[in-house]
Amino acid sequence: MSAFASLRPTLRQATTAASAARTFSSSAARAAARITITGRLAATPEAHATSTGQDIIRYAVASSYGSRENRKTSWFQIASFSEDKQREHLLSLPKGTLLYVEGDAKLKSYEDSEGRKQTGLNITQRYLEVLQRPYADSSAEQFDNSEYGSQ
Template structure:
């Protein structure tokens, strides 16, 4: 433990003991800072006993402060803009397979999401595109019937286009990242036992 001679109070000694304990727990962060300070030399009596405490407290604060790292805590990669959307609603129809102009197959479907009270109910329609590769994921998506309640997470982007009348229109594009089935529609046939 660090020992200081002179008129140092018990409170300062206990603080220094905590610094030593911290140095033992994390020697790379605190111990090298303590080594750079020289111990206090006995000084002439001071006017006030609190001056010794204040000086020791200042040294304690300087010794206890670990080097600060200025960095983002969550990532070291550069930031990117993100537009994400989460939708809970019912499938408007069974998802359909389409081919793009380059020949890539995609699955398109629409989700109807209701908001507002029963008297002021408003339905929003979202067109969703899935780039799921051929396999079980795509087969599962295409097997979902109309009316299935789903939770869709996707990337959102806005695009503008000219309609047949020459007016500029905007549309929201949603590219599916994840889909979860919350509830399947009632089929009308009794469940098998």
């Protein structure tokens, strides 16, 4: 019996460690991987309707890395199901806007038009933050005080 008594502290630690495996996270476990992207908006976002009639906004973000002579750019296609004010805000963002995007990432396999098997990365936006708007040409946009009641 004394041999089992010496194992009890070890078994108790293993049980405690297993139950505390997700104590660092307040969110539920998900089947999708998370991705974080910081980059520039490649073009103005576009609204589309899915086959079920749900509105979806698609946009591309370019993220560059490496030194100037060895710079590489990765392009990410992102889908957003934002509604109301968030939807209008996203659709109003101009090309070149610096974004911080968090999303769910899933790999999807498909066959292209030539019958070759391809794999694509589907990213669904969960969070979006505008870090910097592109610099506007100062001669193209003038601030009009009359619209705000200034004299």
